[in-house]
Amino acid sequence: RMILRHWPSAGMGLWTVFAFHVRDLGYGSDVVGYIGLVSIFGALIAAHVGGLSDVHGTLTTGSIGWFVAPLAFLVFLFAGGTLAGVTVGMGMFLIGAQTAQLSNLSRIFAMRDDARSRLNTLYMLLQYTGGAYGAIVCAWVFPVYGWSGACLACLVHLSLIGLLLAWLRVHAQRAAVAAA
Numbered sequence: 001r002m003i004l005r006h007w008p009s010a011g012m013g014l015w016t017v018f019a020f021h022v023r024d025l026g027y028g029s030d031v032v033g034y035i036g037l038v039s040i041f042g043a044l045i046a047a048h049v050g051g052l053s054d055v056h057g058t059l060t061t062g063s064i065g066w067f068v069a070p071l072a073f074l075v076f077l078f079a080g081g082t083l084a085g086v087t088v089g090m091g092m093f094l095i096g097a098q099t100a101q102l103s104n105l106s107r108i109f110a111m112r113d114d115a116r117s118r119l120n121t122l123y124m125l126l127q128y129t130g131g132a133y134g135a136i137v138c139a140w141v142f143p144v145y146g147w148s149g150a151c152l153a154c155l156v157h158l159s160l161i162g163l164l165l166a167w168l169r170v171h172a173q174r175a176a177v178a179a180a
Helices: 008-024 029-056 058-079 083-109 113-179
Strands: none
Touching (some): 008 029, 008 083, 008 113, 029 058, 058 083, 058 113
């Protein structure tokens, strides 16, 4: 359950169709690369996320990441027809995904030495599986429903995963209270 707690990688499938959308906006591959530079924000916030995790806990920072990542898809849906909207949305998504991932990795590396490598392996397997799943969904949806359809598919999948995780959290808390 901890491994799934911060799993926004299904949204990474949007990268599969991102270049096609930017092309449809009338820009070339150079603009795709420039927008990709927005990922630098993820690296710049890494130290701050670590500090926030130390103060507020990884559940809080991971939840913030889970909140920001789906918001990015709302930006994509409503402002994704402009270069500024795509850039802001991509920045938001990358910051949300990076925050969630750093929070999860902090939880993994705080565990016992003998469990750490197995959990990290499982976590990375789930990350890549989620990314591949998102890529398949976006590659299927984009030709039929365009950018908005791909964004909506990612938003729905992220929201469903988020609701599942919230339900699991509430269920675990109720079980803990009942056992006490």
